[in-house]
Amino acid sequence: MSRPRNAIVSALVLLLGRGRRRPSPDERRIVPALPPNPAAELAVLALLGLSSLSALGFILIYAFAGSLPDVTQLLGASIGLALLFLAAALVVVGLKLVPTEEVAEEYPPQEHPGEQEVIAEVLDESGTRFTRSRFFKLGLLGAGGTLGLAILTPAVSFGPLFHVGDFLRTPWRRGRRLVDEHGRPYNASDIEENDFYLAFPEGSSSSQQEQMAASLVLVRLPPDKIDLPRHLAGYDAHGILAYSRICTHAGCAITLYRAPLFQPDEPKPALVCPCHYSTFDPATGGTVTFGPAGRDLPLLPVYEDSGGYLRAKGNFDGPVGPSWWGVRLWKAQP
Amino acid sequence: MRAVLTVAVLAAAGLLAAGPAGSAAGGTPKKPLAAHGYHLYGEYCLGCHGGNAAGRANEPSNATGAGPGRDQGQQAGIAPSLQGVGALAADFYLRTGYMPLRHLGLQPRREPLVLSDRQIRALVAYIASFGGPPIPKPKPELGSLSQGQALFAEHCAGCHQVVGQGGYVTGALPPPLDRATPLQVAEAVRIGPYVMPKFSQHAISDRQLDSIVRYVEFAKRPDRPGGWGLGFLGPVPEGLVTWFLAMPALLVLCLLLGRRLRS
Numbered sequence: 001m002s003r004p005r006n007a008i009v010s011a012l013v014l015l016l017g018r019g020r021r022r023p024s025p026d027e028r029r030i031v032p033a034l035p036p037n038p039a040a041e042l043a044v045l046a047l048l049g050l051s052s053l054s055a056l057g058f059i060l061i062y063a064f065a066g067s068l069p070d071v072t073q074l075l076g077a078s079i080g081l082a083l084l085f086l087a088a089a090l091v092v093v094g095l096k097l098v099p100t101e102e103v104a105e106e107y108p109p110q111e112h113p114g115e116q117e118v119i120a121e122v123l124d125e126s127g128t129r130f131t132r133s134r135f136f137k138l139g140l141l142g143a144g145g146t147l148g149l150a151i152l153t154p155a156v157s158f159g160p161l162f163h164v165g166d167f168l169r170t171p172w173r174r175g176r177r178l179v180d181e182h183g184r185p186y187n188a189s190d191i192e193e194n195d196f197y198l199a200f201p202e203g204s205s206s207s208q209q210e211q212m213a214a215s216l217v218l219v220r221l222p223p224d225k226i227d228l229p230r231h232l233a234g235y236d237a238h239g240i241l242a243y244s245r246i247c248t249h250a251g252c253a254i255t256l257y258r259a260p261l262f263q264p265d266e267p268k269p270a271l272v273c274p275c276h277y278s279t280f281d282p283a284t285g286g287t288v289t290f291g292p293a294g295r296d297l298p299l300l301p302v303y304e305d306s307g308g309y310l311r312a313k314g315n316f317d318g319p320v321g322p323s324w325w326g327v328r329l330w331k332a333q334p
Numbered sequence: 335m336r337a338v339l340t341v342a343v344l345a346a347a348g349l350l351a352a353g354p355a356g357s358a359a360g361g362t363p364k365k366p367l368a369a370h371g372y373h374l375y376g377e378y379c380l381g382c383h384g385g386n387a388a389g390r391a392n393e394p395s396n397a398t399g400a401g402p403g404r405d406q407g408q409q410a411g412i413a414p415s416l417q418g419v420g421a422l423a424a425d426f427y428l429r430t431g432y433m434p435l436r437h438l439g440l441q442p443r444r445e446p447l448v449l450s451d452r453q454i455r456a457l458v459a460y461i462a463s464f465g466g467p468p469i470p471k472p473k474p475e476l477g478s479l480s481q482g483q484a485l486f487a488e489h490c491a492g493c494h495q496v497v498g499q500g501g502y503v504t505g506a507l508p509p510p511l512d513r514a515t516p517l518q519v520a521e522a523v524r525i526g527p528y529v530m531p532k533f534s535q536h537a538i539s540d541r542q543l544d545s546i547v548r549y550v551e552f553a554k555r556p557d558r559p560g561g562w563g564l565g566f567l568g569p570v571p572e573g574l575v576t577w578f579l580a581m582p583a584l585l586v587l588c589l590l591l592g593r594r595l596r597s
Contacts, residue, residue: 070560091591180536194532256492258505259531262414264391265439267505267529274492279504290504 031099040096044089051085054078160324168319168333170213172300177202178216178242178310188304191220191240196257196271199242201312213320213332215245216300217254217271218310219282225263228299232285232317235301237310241282242300244320247273249293251322254280271297285317294323298332363463371460374453378434382413387464389415412438419525420466424458426521430514441506441528444513472520474548476541482549485542489533497553497566505529512554516547 058078065071110116130136160167177185178199186199197218201208208214223239235241245254252275260266270289271280278291286297298320301313316332363369375387384390390412416424427433428449432442449457462468487496495501498511506529511519520543526532538546556566564571 072559073561190536192532192534194526195534195537196531197537255488256503257531258503258529259526260529261526262391265413266441270504272492272503277504 034099037096040092044092044097047085047089047092051082051089054082054085058082164324164330165333167212167321167324168330169211170315170320170332171201171204171208171211172213172312172315174312174314176312178218178302178312186218186310187308188237188240188310189308191218191310193220193222194259194261195220196259198245199310212246212251213244213298213316215253216242217245217257218242219257219269219271221269221283225269226283228283228285232299232301235285235299235313235317237302237304240302240304240310242302242310242312243271243280243282243286244298244300244316246321247275247278247293248288248295248297248321248323249273249278249291250275252276254297295328363460365459365463367456368459368463370453371456371458374449374457375460378449379416379457382435382438383416384413387416387461389413389417391415416461417464418466419461420464421458421462421469422467422521423525424461425454425469426518426525426527428454428457430518432527443507444509467524470517470520470524470540470543472516472547473544474516474551477543477545477548479545479548479552481542482545482547482552485538485546486549486553489538490546493530495565497556498550499565503529511550514550516551519547519550 055078058075061068061071061074061078068074127133156162179185179202181198181200183202185202186197191197199216199218200214204214218240220240221236223236226236226239226241228235243254246252247254252273254271254273256272256274258267258270258272258279260269263269268289269282271282271286272278273291273293276292278293279289280286280293280297281289286299288294288296296318298316298318300316302310303313305311319327319330319332362372375383379387382390391414427442429447430442431445431447434448435442436445447454458469486498490498493501493503493508494511495508498514500510501508508530514522522530523533523538523543523546558566562575564575
């Protein structure tokens, strides 16, 4: 036998022999001795081996990233498996190899029972000056309750309850021209059927532009297809209708227009909100035909002036924007 | 089969009813290609679109028979006039297979072409002889991809989904755009097929349209790192998957692993 081989064999014997030292039976222990569990130990070793294999896989995948498809998924799977095997190994160690023990700690015995009774009596007798204790309790309850209510009041700002004026104001006045997003006034001849247009009030101040009611969606329908209810009669300018662009459900901007090319065979024209697909019929004054919106889309009356420009004739037929408690009691305000 | 028969019978009836009147008013076009188209029109289109491409819009629907999905109470008439729609619309509808339509009253959808390229060119030439806009010439290479994405998100994604996978709206199915050629996208924006709105130069300029077409081309094969794409909607649905699928799975695992202490 050669010397290097001797050295390797003795090193191996030394390494493997270390773990096999038996505890002497007379040794005093705190943790009770349990029989060894070679199957569990083997499982832990196998899981740890699998974990290192997976981690090695991660390194290899990273190295050959250029020539592999779906590298992200492979990297994630390999590192995920490595962590999973490691966790599984620890779980097996915890359940099968480490001894577990349940200990219940008892409550300490009550200290000075006599003194505690005295304190209870003192407390009891201190209240005898209150002759109307029931009223006191009521007053205390009232004060505490109102204070709690006051603390909760700022939450009202999440929805309109006290200050609804800002929601009702609109920048529209009689005679105000409709312009596009670049400020060019709209001529009635610009508005074609099957197309839809974004419009704003001409020359509005910056605070007016921020109002929800500032933006409009313009559509043109064949005049014989328009069937407005009586209170909206005359709101259209020869087939041009100007609706608020803000959906009455959650206040999203209406950006979809269903525009049938051939009306007899296809669904009717509709203004649709992309958020929850509330669908409004522009021909009948913005009535809801589908979706969660609870009230009609507000319509702005418009007319064509002598130069052909579109101008507002007044204000919307109802409050613009998302609905709130009691919204139907209000009207749009200039 | 029955539907094809119906359309064929309709076409024959239409030929008898409107053919002579149509030829008296419009007549056979002079150019040979358009003349070929005139005959093809009689074969495939006349039954619904009427003689002389004038449409049959004001006839009661019970005269046409009913296709599935046809609401008798609401709908009357058969098909729109093709005068003035131009080569733009004819090319779009024929090259996508939207026309000839299988059943009356249905949304036109992408179908295998029944007409050859030469037949389509002939029909387009015939329809174009009534006037109307020409076939557009989109130049996606001149457009900007980022601008195109912004415009697509603003104007198109509400129905067609942000990478053009199609979707649902009330009353129609917005088609996926994976098979739409750049030319077809440009044509559809200007026509507004079925219930899609049309977009004029005022709303989308030709240069902006180039950008949109370029984005649609990109969206056919978006950058994907593999795995579950989740509609390419971005980090919000990905986060939802993490919180509502992965987290509960981990919680269940924890519950299975642990042992409840008996007390």
